[in-house]
Structures are given as structure tokens and as C-alpha cells.
Amino acid sequence: MNDTIIRAAEPRDLPSVVGLVRALAEFEKLDGPDDAAARRLVDDFGAGRYSLLVAERGGELVGYALYFFTYSTFLARPSLYLEDLFVHPTARSAGIGERFMRALAAEAVRRGCGRFEWTVLDWNVDAQKFYRRLGAEVLATWWTCRVTGEQLLALAK
Numbered sequence: 441m442n443d444t445i446i447r448a449a450e451p452r453d454l455p456s457v458v459g460l461v462r463a464l465a466e467f468e469k470l471d472g473p474d475d476a477a478a479r480r481l482v483d484d485f486g487a488g489r490y491s492l493l494v495a496e497r498g499g500e501l502v503g504y505a506l507y508f509f510t511y512s513t514f515l516a517r518p519s520l521y522l523e524d525l526f527v528h529p530t531a532r533s534a535g536i537g538e539r540f541m542r543a544l545a546a547e548a549v550r551r552g553c554g555r556f557e558w559t560v561l562d563w564n565v566d567a568q569k570f571y572r573r574l575g576a577e578v579l580a581t582w583w584t585c586r587v588t589g590e591q592l593l594a595l596a597k
Contacts (some may be wrong), residue, residue: 449492456501500530517554
């Protein structure tokens with residue numbers, strides 16, 4: 441019996457989500473959000489800048505999926521973009537990740553999206569296998585480009 445529910449996040453969930461984001465950063469060997477970034481994450485949820493599903497088991501959040509919508513000019517349709525998918529290591533191998541992906545795919549279909557997209561780290565072979573098993577194509581011909589910090593400020597001048 442699966443006692444984990446996948447549901448839309450509520451404002452009361454955000455402190456636990458911030459903890460999960462920090463756990464994801466640790467897993468990815470990156471710096472997690474500092475306190476100021478954590479406050480922005482909470483504020484931006486309240487402002488509707490992104491959407492969030494959570495996995496709740498026994499009153500505790502054990503995973504989250506943060507997503508938003510972009511737009512495909514070639515398809516002339518919106519795209520659902522998954523920014524983060526994280527299931528705490530203690531809750532893995534229980535089908536939670538697949539349930540998140542199926543819920544997100546259903547949301548994409550409901551919203552008329554032509555695509556459901558995300559990125560995966562090159563070293564996360566387990567995640568790549570998981571996504572392929574769900575029918576995803578891992579695109580080797582598209583690279584993520586990013587401008588942050590001082591470079592972003594310089595580019596904006």
C-alpha cells in the first residue's frame with residue numbers, strides 16, 4: 441500500500457520545500473539557497489511565479505516537483521518545464537518520482553502543452569535511465585546556456 445500522496449503545494453509547505461531544495465543541492469554537490477534565496481523562493485511561490493507539487497507521507501514532505509510554463513514558437517503551444525524533481529533518498533524506490541512525472545504529464549496535457557521538458561545532469565545516469573524508461577528522449581544536441589551574476593549585469597548594460 442502506498443501511503444504517499446502527491447498534491448499541489450500550499451504556502452504552509454514552503455519551509456519543508458526549502459529543506460528539500462537544500463537536500464537536492466547537497467545531492468548535486470552545489471551550494472543550496474541561502475536564507476535570502478529561501479525567502480525569495482517562498483515569496484515567489486506566493487506571487488505565482490512557479491507551480492509546485494509535493495509528496496507527503498505520514499505528514500512529512502518527502503519530495504517536490506517545481507515547474508512553470510514556457511512557450512514553443514515552432515509548435516505554437518505552451519511547454520511545461522520541470523525545474524526540479526527531488527525525492528528524498530529515504531523515500532526513493534517507492535514510485536514517487538514516477539507518480540510526479542505522470543502528474544506533470546497530465547497537467548501538460550490538460551494545459552494544451554506541446555512539450556514537457558527538463559534537464560538532467562550528465563553524471564546522473566540513474567535519472568537518465570529513469571527518464572528513458574518513461575519514454576523521454578535525452579537530447580545530446582541541445583546544450584544549456586546560462587548567464588548569472590556579474591556576467592548577467594554586464595550583458596544587461
